[in-house]
Amino acid sequence: MITVHHLNNSRSQRVLWLIEELGVTYQIKHYPRDKKTMLAPPELKAVHPLGKSPVITDGEITVAESGAIIEYLIERYGGGRMIPPAGSAERRRYTYWLHYAEGTFAPLMVISLLMNRIERAPLLVRPIAKAISGMVKKGYLTPNIENNLDFMEAELGKSTWFAGDELTAADVQMSFALEAAAARAGLDARRPKLVAALARMHSRPAYQRALQKGGPYRLMKGS
Numbered sequence: 443m444i445t446v447h448h449l450n451n452s453r454s455q456r457v458l459w460l461i462e463e464l465g466v467t468y469q470i471k472h473y474p475r476d477k478k479t480m481l482a483p484p485e486l487k488a489v490h491p492l493g494k495s496p497v498i499t500d501g502e503i504t505v506a507e508s509g510a511i512i513e514y515l516i517e518r519y520g521g522g523r524m525i526p527p528a529g530s531a532e533r534r535r536y537t538y539w540l541h542y543a544e545g546t547f548a549p550l551m552v553i554s555l556l557m558n559r560i561e562r563a564p565l566l567v568r569p570i571a572k573a574i575s576g577m578v579k580k581g582y583l584t585p586n587i588e589n590n591l592d593f594m595e596a597e598l599g600k601s602t603w604f605a606g607d608e609l610t611a612a613d614v615q616m617s618f619a620l621e622a623a624a625a626r627a628g629l630d631a632r633r634p635k636l637v638a639a640l641a642r643m644h645s646r647p648a649y650q651r652a653l654q655k656g657g658p659y660r661l662m663k664g665s
Contacts, residue, residue: 443467443468443469443500443501444461444466444467444468444469444498444499444500445468445469445470445471445498445499445500446458446461446468446469446470446471446496446498447471447473447486447489447495447496447497447498447499448470448471448472448473448495448496448656448657449473449474449475449482449486449495449496450472450473450474450475450656450657450658450659451475451658451659451660452475452482452495452496453495453496453508453618454495454496454497454656455618455652455653455656455659456496456508456614456615456617456618457496457498457508457511457512457515458470458652458655458656459614459617459646459648459649459652460512460515460524460611460614461515461652462648462649462651462652462655463523463524463609463614463646463648464515464519464520464523464524466515466519470655470656472657473485473486473495482494482495489504490504490506492506494506496508496511497511498511498514498515500514500518507544508543508544508615508618509540509541509543509544509615512540512611512614512615513540515611516611520611524609524610524611524614525610525611526605526606526608526610532605532606532610533605535604535605535606535612536604536605536606536610536611536612537612538612539604539605539612539613539615539616540611540612540615542616543615543616543618543619544615546590547590547619547622547623548618548619548622550583550586550587550590550627551619551622551623551626551627553578553583554583554587554626554627555626557575557578557579557583558575558626560572560574560575561575587623587627587628591623591627591628591629591633591636592633594633594636595633595635595636598635598636598639599635603639604616604639609646613639613643617640617643617649620636620639620640620643621640623636624637624640
């Protein structure tokens, strides 16, 4: 049986969603974040040496990294579902978005998170920290985030979902990107297609079941 080693408020929420969409039997082992550092607990290192989430075990098999987990689940349990046909234009888009989420957009969200934390430095150095953060945001971070959000908005003008008119695992992968953008990067009504896509994701029964089983899930602005 699949075990999802689930860290609260993390990327592993979308793994639960995908499994619910596939209708596969699984169990969840919950890992709370450290309340002070907000990092994963050391117990996760017993599952994978890096001690990160998401990670799943399936019998003797251990799979880490969101994209790798999604590919594993689709290949082993998908039965042709939630992935476009091989060789199609939709399949090429699927592959692109599956990698874009973590390869291009996630680093921007990590930098945003770090800059927000730097700005909360001790009072003595806070003015300098805010100045450095401001330069990074103005010169690099904000223009790149805006460019990527505009790109995603335009791409969703071509089809209902990121890889076509049917929901695929690429949309599951992209869900965390949109949630992070809404929480930390100013995704709002100025980009109605992205907002609508996020609402469609959240309204799916499988997403709601994953939310109930995974427990509280909140991406806080600046957290």
